Amino acid sequence: MKQIVVSDRPYHLSWDLTTACHLHCNLCYNTEKKSHPTETRDLIETILDNVVELKPLHLGIGGGDSLLSPYISWILQQLAERMGDEMPIITIDTMMVNQGEDVVQQVWRLNKDLGDNRIQFYLSIHGSPEVHDKIVGYKGHFKKQIEGIKLLKRYGINFSLGIVPTKENFNQLDTVLILALYWGAGLLNISRFVPIGKGAKAYEQNLSSEQYKWLLDWIVTRNTQLSCQLP
Numbered sequence: 001m002k003q004i005v006v007s008d009r010p011y012h013l014s015w016d017l018t019t020a021c022h023l024h025c026n027l028c029y030n031t032e033k034k035s036h037p038t039e040t041r042d043l044i045e046t047i048l049d050n051v052v053e054l055k056p057l058h059l060g061i062g063g064g065d066s067l068l069s070p071y072i073s074w075i076l077q078q079l080a081e082r083m084g085d086e087m088p089i090i091t092i093d094t095m096m097v098n099q100g101e102d103v104v105q106q107v108w109r110l111n112k113d114l115g116d117n118r119i120q121f122y123l124s125i126h127g128s129p130e131v132h133d134k135i136v137g138y139k140g141h142f143k144k145q146i147e148g149i150k151l152l153k154r155y156g157i158n159f160s161l162g163i164v165p166t167k168e169n170f171n172q173l174d175t176v177l178i179l180a181l182y183w184g185a186g187l188l189n190i191s192r193f194v195p196i197g198k199g200a201k202a203y204e205q206n207l208s209s210e211q212y213k214w215l216l217d218w219i220v221t222r223n224t225q226l227s228c229q230l231p
């Protein structure tokens, strides 16, 4: 009989590096706009020690916006130096990769040293330019996301796209899927809306049970039709 091998390393660990963010997403679970006072070097070092010891297979670094943390480059360097081949697959969640070419260059260098595309990015796109900009509360942000994607493609760095479906953008799923396919995203992640934090005020935007059922059917149908990778 075929044996199922289970790793003794945790499959996934999420590290929300900072609460700082420059967007105003109406659905966001994060209520802060600035860095929290506890985001000190001491705390970062303690968390880093734990990550190195736990050796997760996948590490999601997010926020807030991970690129707004002054420690992001240092953390990536430390993980590479201290974990070497055991470095997890890392996904950097940001909405301002277009302004972070220094980190993109560092990721390109680290990936080259590691000999694979282990460090990747995750960008949210919630619909067409108009719908996306409205949801994130930032006019012109969709355009910045596309600039960010082009920057990643210039450096050959893999990325995934994500959408949080609510009543506001329920009719945008095909638009975002087409964008993911067009730009060559490795994955389109569909996150379930969790109405907490700022998002608690948008509770009525939560999909109905019929819409969730439709969404599951949509995922199955599109996966079959396109042989693409939905969640």
Ligand SMILES: C[S@@+](CC[C@H](N)C(=O)[O-])C[C@H]1O[C@@H](n2cnc3c(N)ncnc32)[C@H](O)[C@@H]1O
Pocket (backbone or CB within 6 Å): 021, 023, 025, 027, 028, 029, 030, 062, 063, 064, 065, 066, 093, 094, 095, 123, 124, 162, 163, 164, 191, 192, 193, 194, 195, 196, 199
């Ligand atoms: C808090 S955001 C922070 C990272 C980055 N600033 C961004 O917006 O992508 C992390 C991810 O969680 C999603 N998200 C935010 N609030 C959410 C909520 N209430 N329920 C589910 N997903 C949410 C965002 O769309 C994004 O994909």
